[in-house]
Amino acid sequence: MTAVTDATFADTVLAADRPVVVDFWADWCPPCVGTSRHLAELAEEFGDRLRVVALDTDANPDTTRAYGVMSLPTMLVFVGGQVAGSIVGARPKNHLRLAFARHLDT
Template sequence: MSAVTEVTDANFEEVVLKSDKPVMVDYWADWCGPCKQVAPIIEELAKTYGDKVTFVKMDTNVNPVTPANNQVLGLPTIQVYTGGELVKAFTGAKPKSVLLRAIEEYL
């Protein structure tokens, strides 16, 4: 079972914006090669830090509203939210070290 939860347009506010923990959101699509590269890294981080940070992924093919509302202009886009506010964002595949640094201050 995946340590990364699927999130949708319908539950984004509840799962991400109202979370009492920091949340890392992975916006992806099945046709996106770099998305496939970053997914196992996020899965690994979720298994290690999932007790302190919530890790979710959103399929932009079936959930177009939230990415449009959150200025997702390229894939993959990784966003970090805390207290319902966007605090960090990256576009493109990033190495584990960059993603870890993005959440370290919230661990």
Template sequence: MATVAVTDDTFDAEVKNSDLPVVVDFWAEWCGPCKMIGPALEELSEEMQGKVKIVKVDVDQNPNSPASMGVRGIPALFIFKDGQVVSNIAGAKPKAALQSWIEESI
């Protein structure tokens, strides 16, 4: 399962009401570091299917969700479990570091 694009309108349904833990990637088309971690997140989405859902929120098209989360810089990654934030990190990280962070958080 590839990453899912989430909007302000679908954020609660896809993230807060998800049965699985959800990794939310706040990103933008113009953000170089966001593009660097994109492929790693796609791979992790495939590899961790059934354990976690990975979604992406374009901050330019969906300003409300990142604002409500207090996102100041991107990429910003949050893990939601049972509708609550359990962990967050900012900035680009290598795939192995992202995977460790996700596994420790879920």
């Protein structure tokens, strides 16, 4: 998974030519560890159809605040530079797979 920052968020996420899942996480968040593992596996499964990136909320407070992230982990799905979906809290991998697949062109 690619790491994004406040400085790279617009170019990496908002200007992307495909759906992007942003994993908002922090080192102190135990559920974030399992979620990050699931997301890395799903990134491989989806390949070029979906991009998955991670944003450390402690190191990047501007983006975290801008999108109102209050709980971790939070995953926002961006399509065409806009938030098209969100998942708050740890979820099973299959739940994440199905949620993200809804945002892909069929």
